[in-house]
Amino acid sequence: MSIHARQLDYDYVYPRKIDFVQIIEDIKDYAGTYSVISEVLGTGWSTLQRWRKGAEPGFTSGTGLLMVHAQICGPELTQQRVEEAEI
Numbered sequence: 456m457s458i459h460a461r462q463l464d465y466d467y468v469y470p471r472k473i474d475f476v477q478i479i480e481d482i483k484d485y486a487g488t489y490s491v492i493s494e495v496l497g498t499g500w501s502t503l504q505r506w507r508k509g510a511e512p513g514f515t516s517g518t519g520l521l522m523v524h525a526q527i528c529g530p531e532l533t534q535q536r537v538e539e540a541e542i
Contacts, residue, residue, distance in 0.1 A: 476507060477536060479507055
């Protein structure tokens with residue numbers, strides 16, 4: 456059985472584009488510094504700065520950012536940010 460592109464439900468094919476700049480700013484507002492984010496995720500300062508300027512983190516780092524956001528800012532705000540994301 457093969458699946459053709461026209462048979463796919465496109466709501467599930469295209470993921471939401473999460474505003475990671477806003478996610479990072481939310482964490483910073485609650486945690487106090489960007490250094491905390493960098494330390495918790497184990498990323499370099501320059502990597503965090505690229506994300507702040509709009510570069511998209513990879514899957515693992517993006518997932519980590521959302522997990523940290525949920526722990527620091529609360530799962531309700533994280534859910535709101537994901538639901539606000541562009542499709």
